[in-house]
Amino acid sequence: MPNWFCRLSVITLLTTCSAFSADKPPIIKLCIEDEDSYPWLLKNRPGLSIIMMQMVEKRLEVKMDIQPLPWKRCMEVVKHGIFDGLFKISFKADRMELGNFPMIGDKPDISKRMFDDSYSLYRLKGTNVDWDGKVIRNAEAGIGAQAGFSIVDQLKAMGITVDDGTRIADDNLRKLLVGRVAAVALQTQEGDASIAANADMRGKIERLSPPLAEKPYFLMLSKPFVTKYSEFSKLVWDAVAEVRESPEYKKQVQQFK
Numbered sequence: 001m002p003n004w005f006c007r008l009s010v011i012t013l014l015t016t017c018s019a020f021s022a023d024k025p026p027i028i029k030l031c032i033e034d035e036d037s038y039p040w041l042l043k044n045r046p047g048l049s050i051i052m053m054q055m056v057e058k059r060l061e062v063k064m065d066i067q068p069l070p071w072k073r074c075m076e077v078v079k080h081g082i083f084d085g086l087f088k089i090s091f092k093a094d095r096m097e098l099g100n101f102p103m104i105g106d107k108p109d110i111s112k113r114m115f116d117d118s119y120s121l122y123r124l125k126g127t128n129v130d131w132d133g134k135v136i137r138n139a140e141a142g143i144g145a146q147a148g149f150s151i152v153d154q155l156k157a158m159g160i161t162v163d164d165g166t167r168i169a170d171d172n173l174r175k176l177l178v179g180r181v182a183a184v185a186l187q188t189q190e191g192d193a194s195i196a197a198n199a200d201m202r203g204k205i206e207r208l209s210p211p212l213a214e215k216p217y218f219l220m221l222s223k224p225f226v227t228k229y230s231e232f233s234k235l236v237w238d239a240v241a242e243v244r245e246s247p248e249y250k251k252q253v254q255q256f257k
Contacts, residue, residue, distance in 0.1 A: 024232040025225075027063045029084045031077060034068035035167055038193040039256050040088055040115070040217075043068075049088050051252050052114060053219075055243040060235065071148045071167060081224040088114055088217040090150045099220040102237040112237040113216035114244065119151045120188040121208045122195075124176060129183045131208045136160060136183075144172040144184040151185050154213060169194045173201055185212055 032049070036042050040049040050066065057064045069077065077083045079098045091101055091108040102112035121136065121143070123129040130137040135158075142161035145152045152164045163181050166172060172184045173194055186194070188211060195201045219240055226233045243249050 023229060024060070024062055024235075025084070025229060027065055028225075028236075029065045029067070030219075031067050031069045031074040031083045031086045032088075033071040033074060033167070035071070036169075036190070037088075037187065038190045040117075048253060048256055049114060052240070052243050052249060053087070055246070055249055056236070056239045059239045059242065075148070078220065078222045081222050083222065084225040085219060085221040087219040089220050090215040090217050092150050092153070095220075099222045100226045100233070101218050101220060102234075108216065108218065109237070110216045112241045113218055114240055116214060116216050118188045118211035118214040119185055120191060120211050121183050121185055122173065122176065122191055122205050123183045123208060125204060125206050127182070129208075131210075131212065133210045139182040141179070141182040144175045144181040146172060146186065149187075150215070151213060155185060170198065173198070173205060176205060177201065183208075 030053070032041055034043075037047070039047055041047045046054070053064060053066065067083075074083070074086050075089075075095075075098050078086045085099065089095065095101075102109040121129070121131045128138045136143070136155075139160060142163050143155055144163045145155060146169065147164045147167045149164075149167075152162055155162050163175065169186050169190050172181075172186060173191070175181050176184050177200065184191075188207070191207065195205055219237065221233050221236065
């Protein structure tokens with residue numbers, strides 16, 4: 001396992017007084033998915049989500065133990081309070097059964113998001129699959145999508161047959177290459193990166209506009225954690241927002257390749 005996934009050490013004096021005064025745990029145990037999701041999560045080096053959480057850790061002076069797990073298992077262990085939280089996750093009402101999002105009333109507080117990302121539809125060049133921002137046409141063979149991701153339900157609600165047998169973007173794109181599906185729906189930055197990295201895909205697959213969906217992504221905290229550390233949980237989400245807008249993090253985003 002890459003050593004940067006392990007417990008992240010903290011030595012800093014730059015912490016708000018409120019973070020010192022709130023009851024807080026000695027460690028926060030978080031899980032992430034164990035597959036690449038460029039540029040947010042990567043197996044061979046820290047992605048932008050890990051870089052963000054390192055900065056959050058420093059602000060709060062609390063250690064974070066971040067472990068990669070299969071995505072569905074990650075959600076399950078948070079649901080049962082085995083882990084204190086997970087990232088990165090988009091909001092769906094039924095996901096509130098898994099854990100807590102930062103909320104304003106019955107809506108997620110997007111000011112506390114980690115980042116925004118989108119889903120796009122990819123087709124083979126020369127095919128007639130179409131997306132006009134409202135309706136997907138000529139996709140009778142179905143659309144491939146990543147297992148456990150929120151776009152699956154959106155596509156099904158549109159009456160589309162969905163093949164969500166794999167989480168891995170490259171595998172979904174290869175289904176497209178061999179004609180198993182008419183198109184694939186992927187997170188845009190990850191889909192673009194996968195195509196750019198594979199010579200057998202470059203020049204053969206194209207992304208359609210506009211995006212299928214644009215969504216904020218959050219750090220979810222488990223229900224037991226929020227119950228026990230309610231005030232500190234707010235400070236955690238506040239720190240995420242502060243880091244996201246900080247010059248230090250924005251520089252990391254600009255320089256990330």
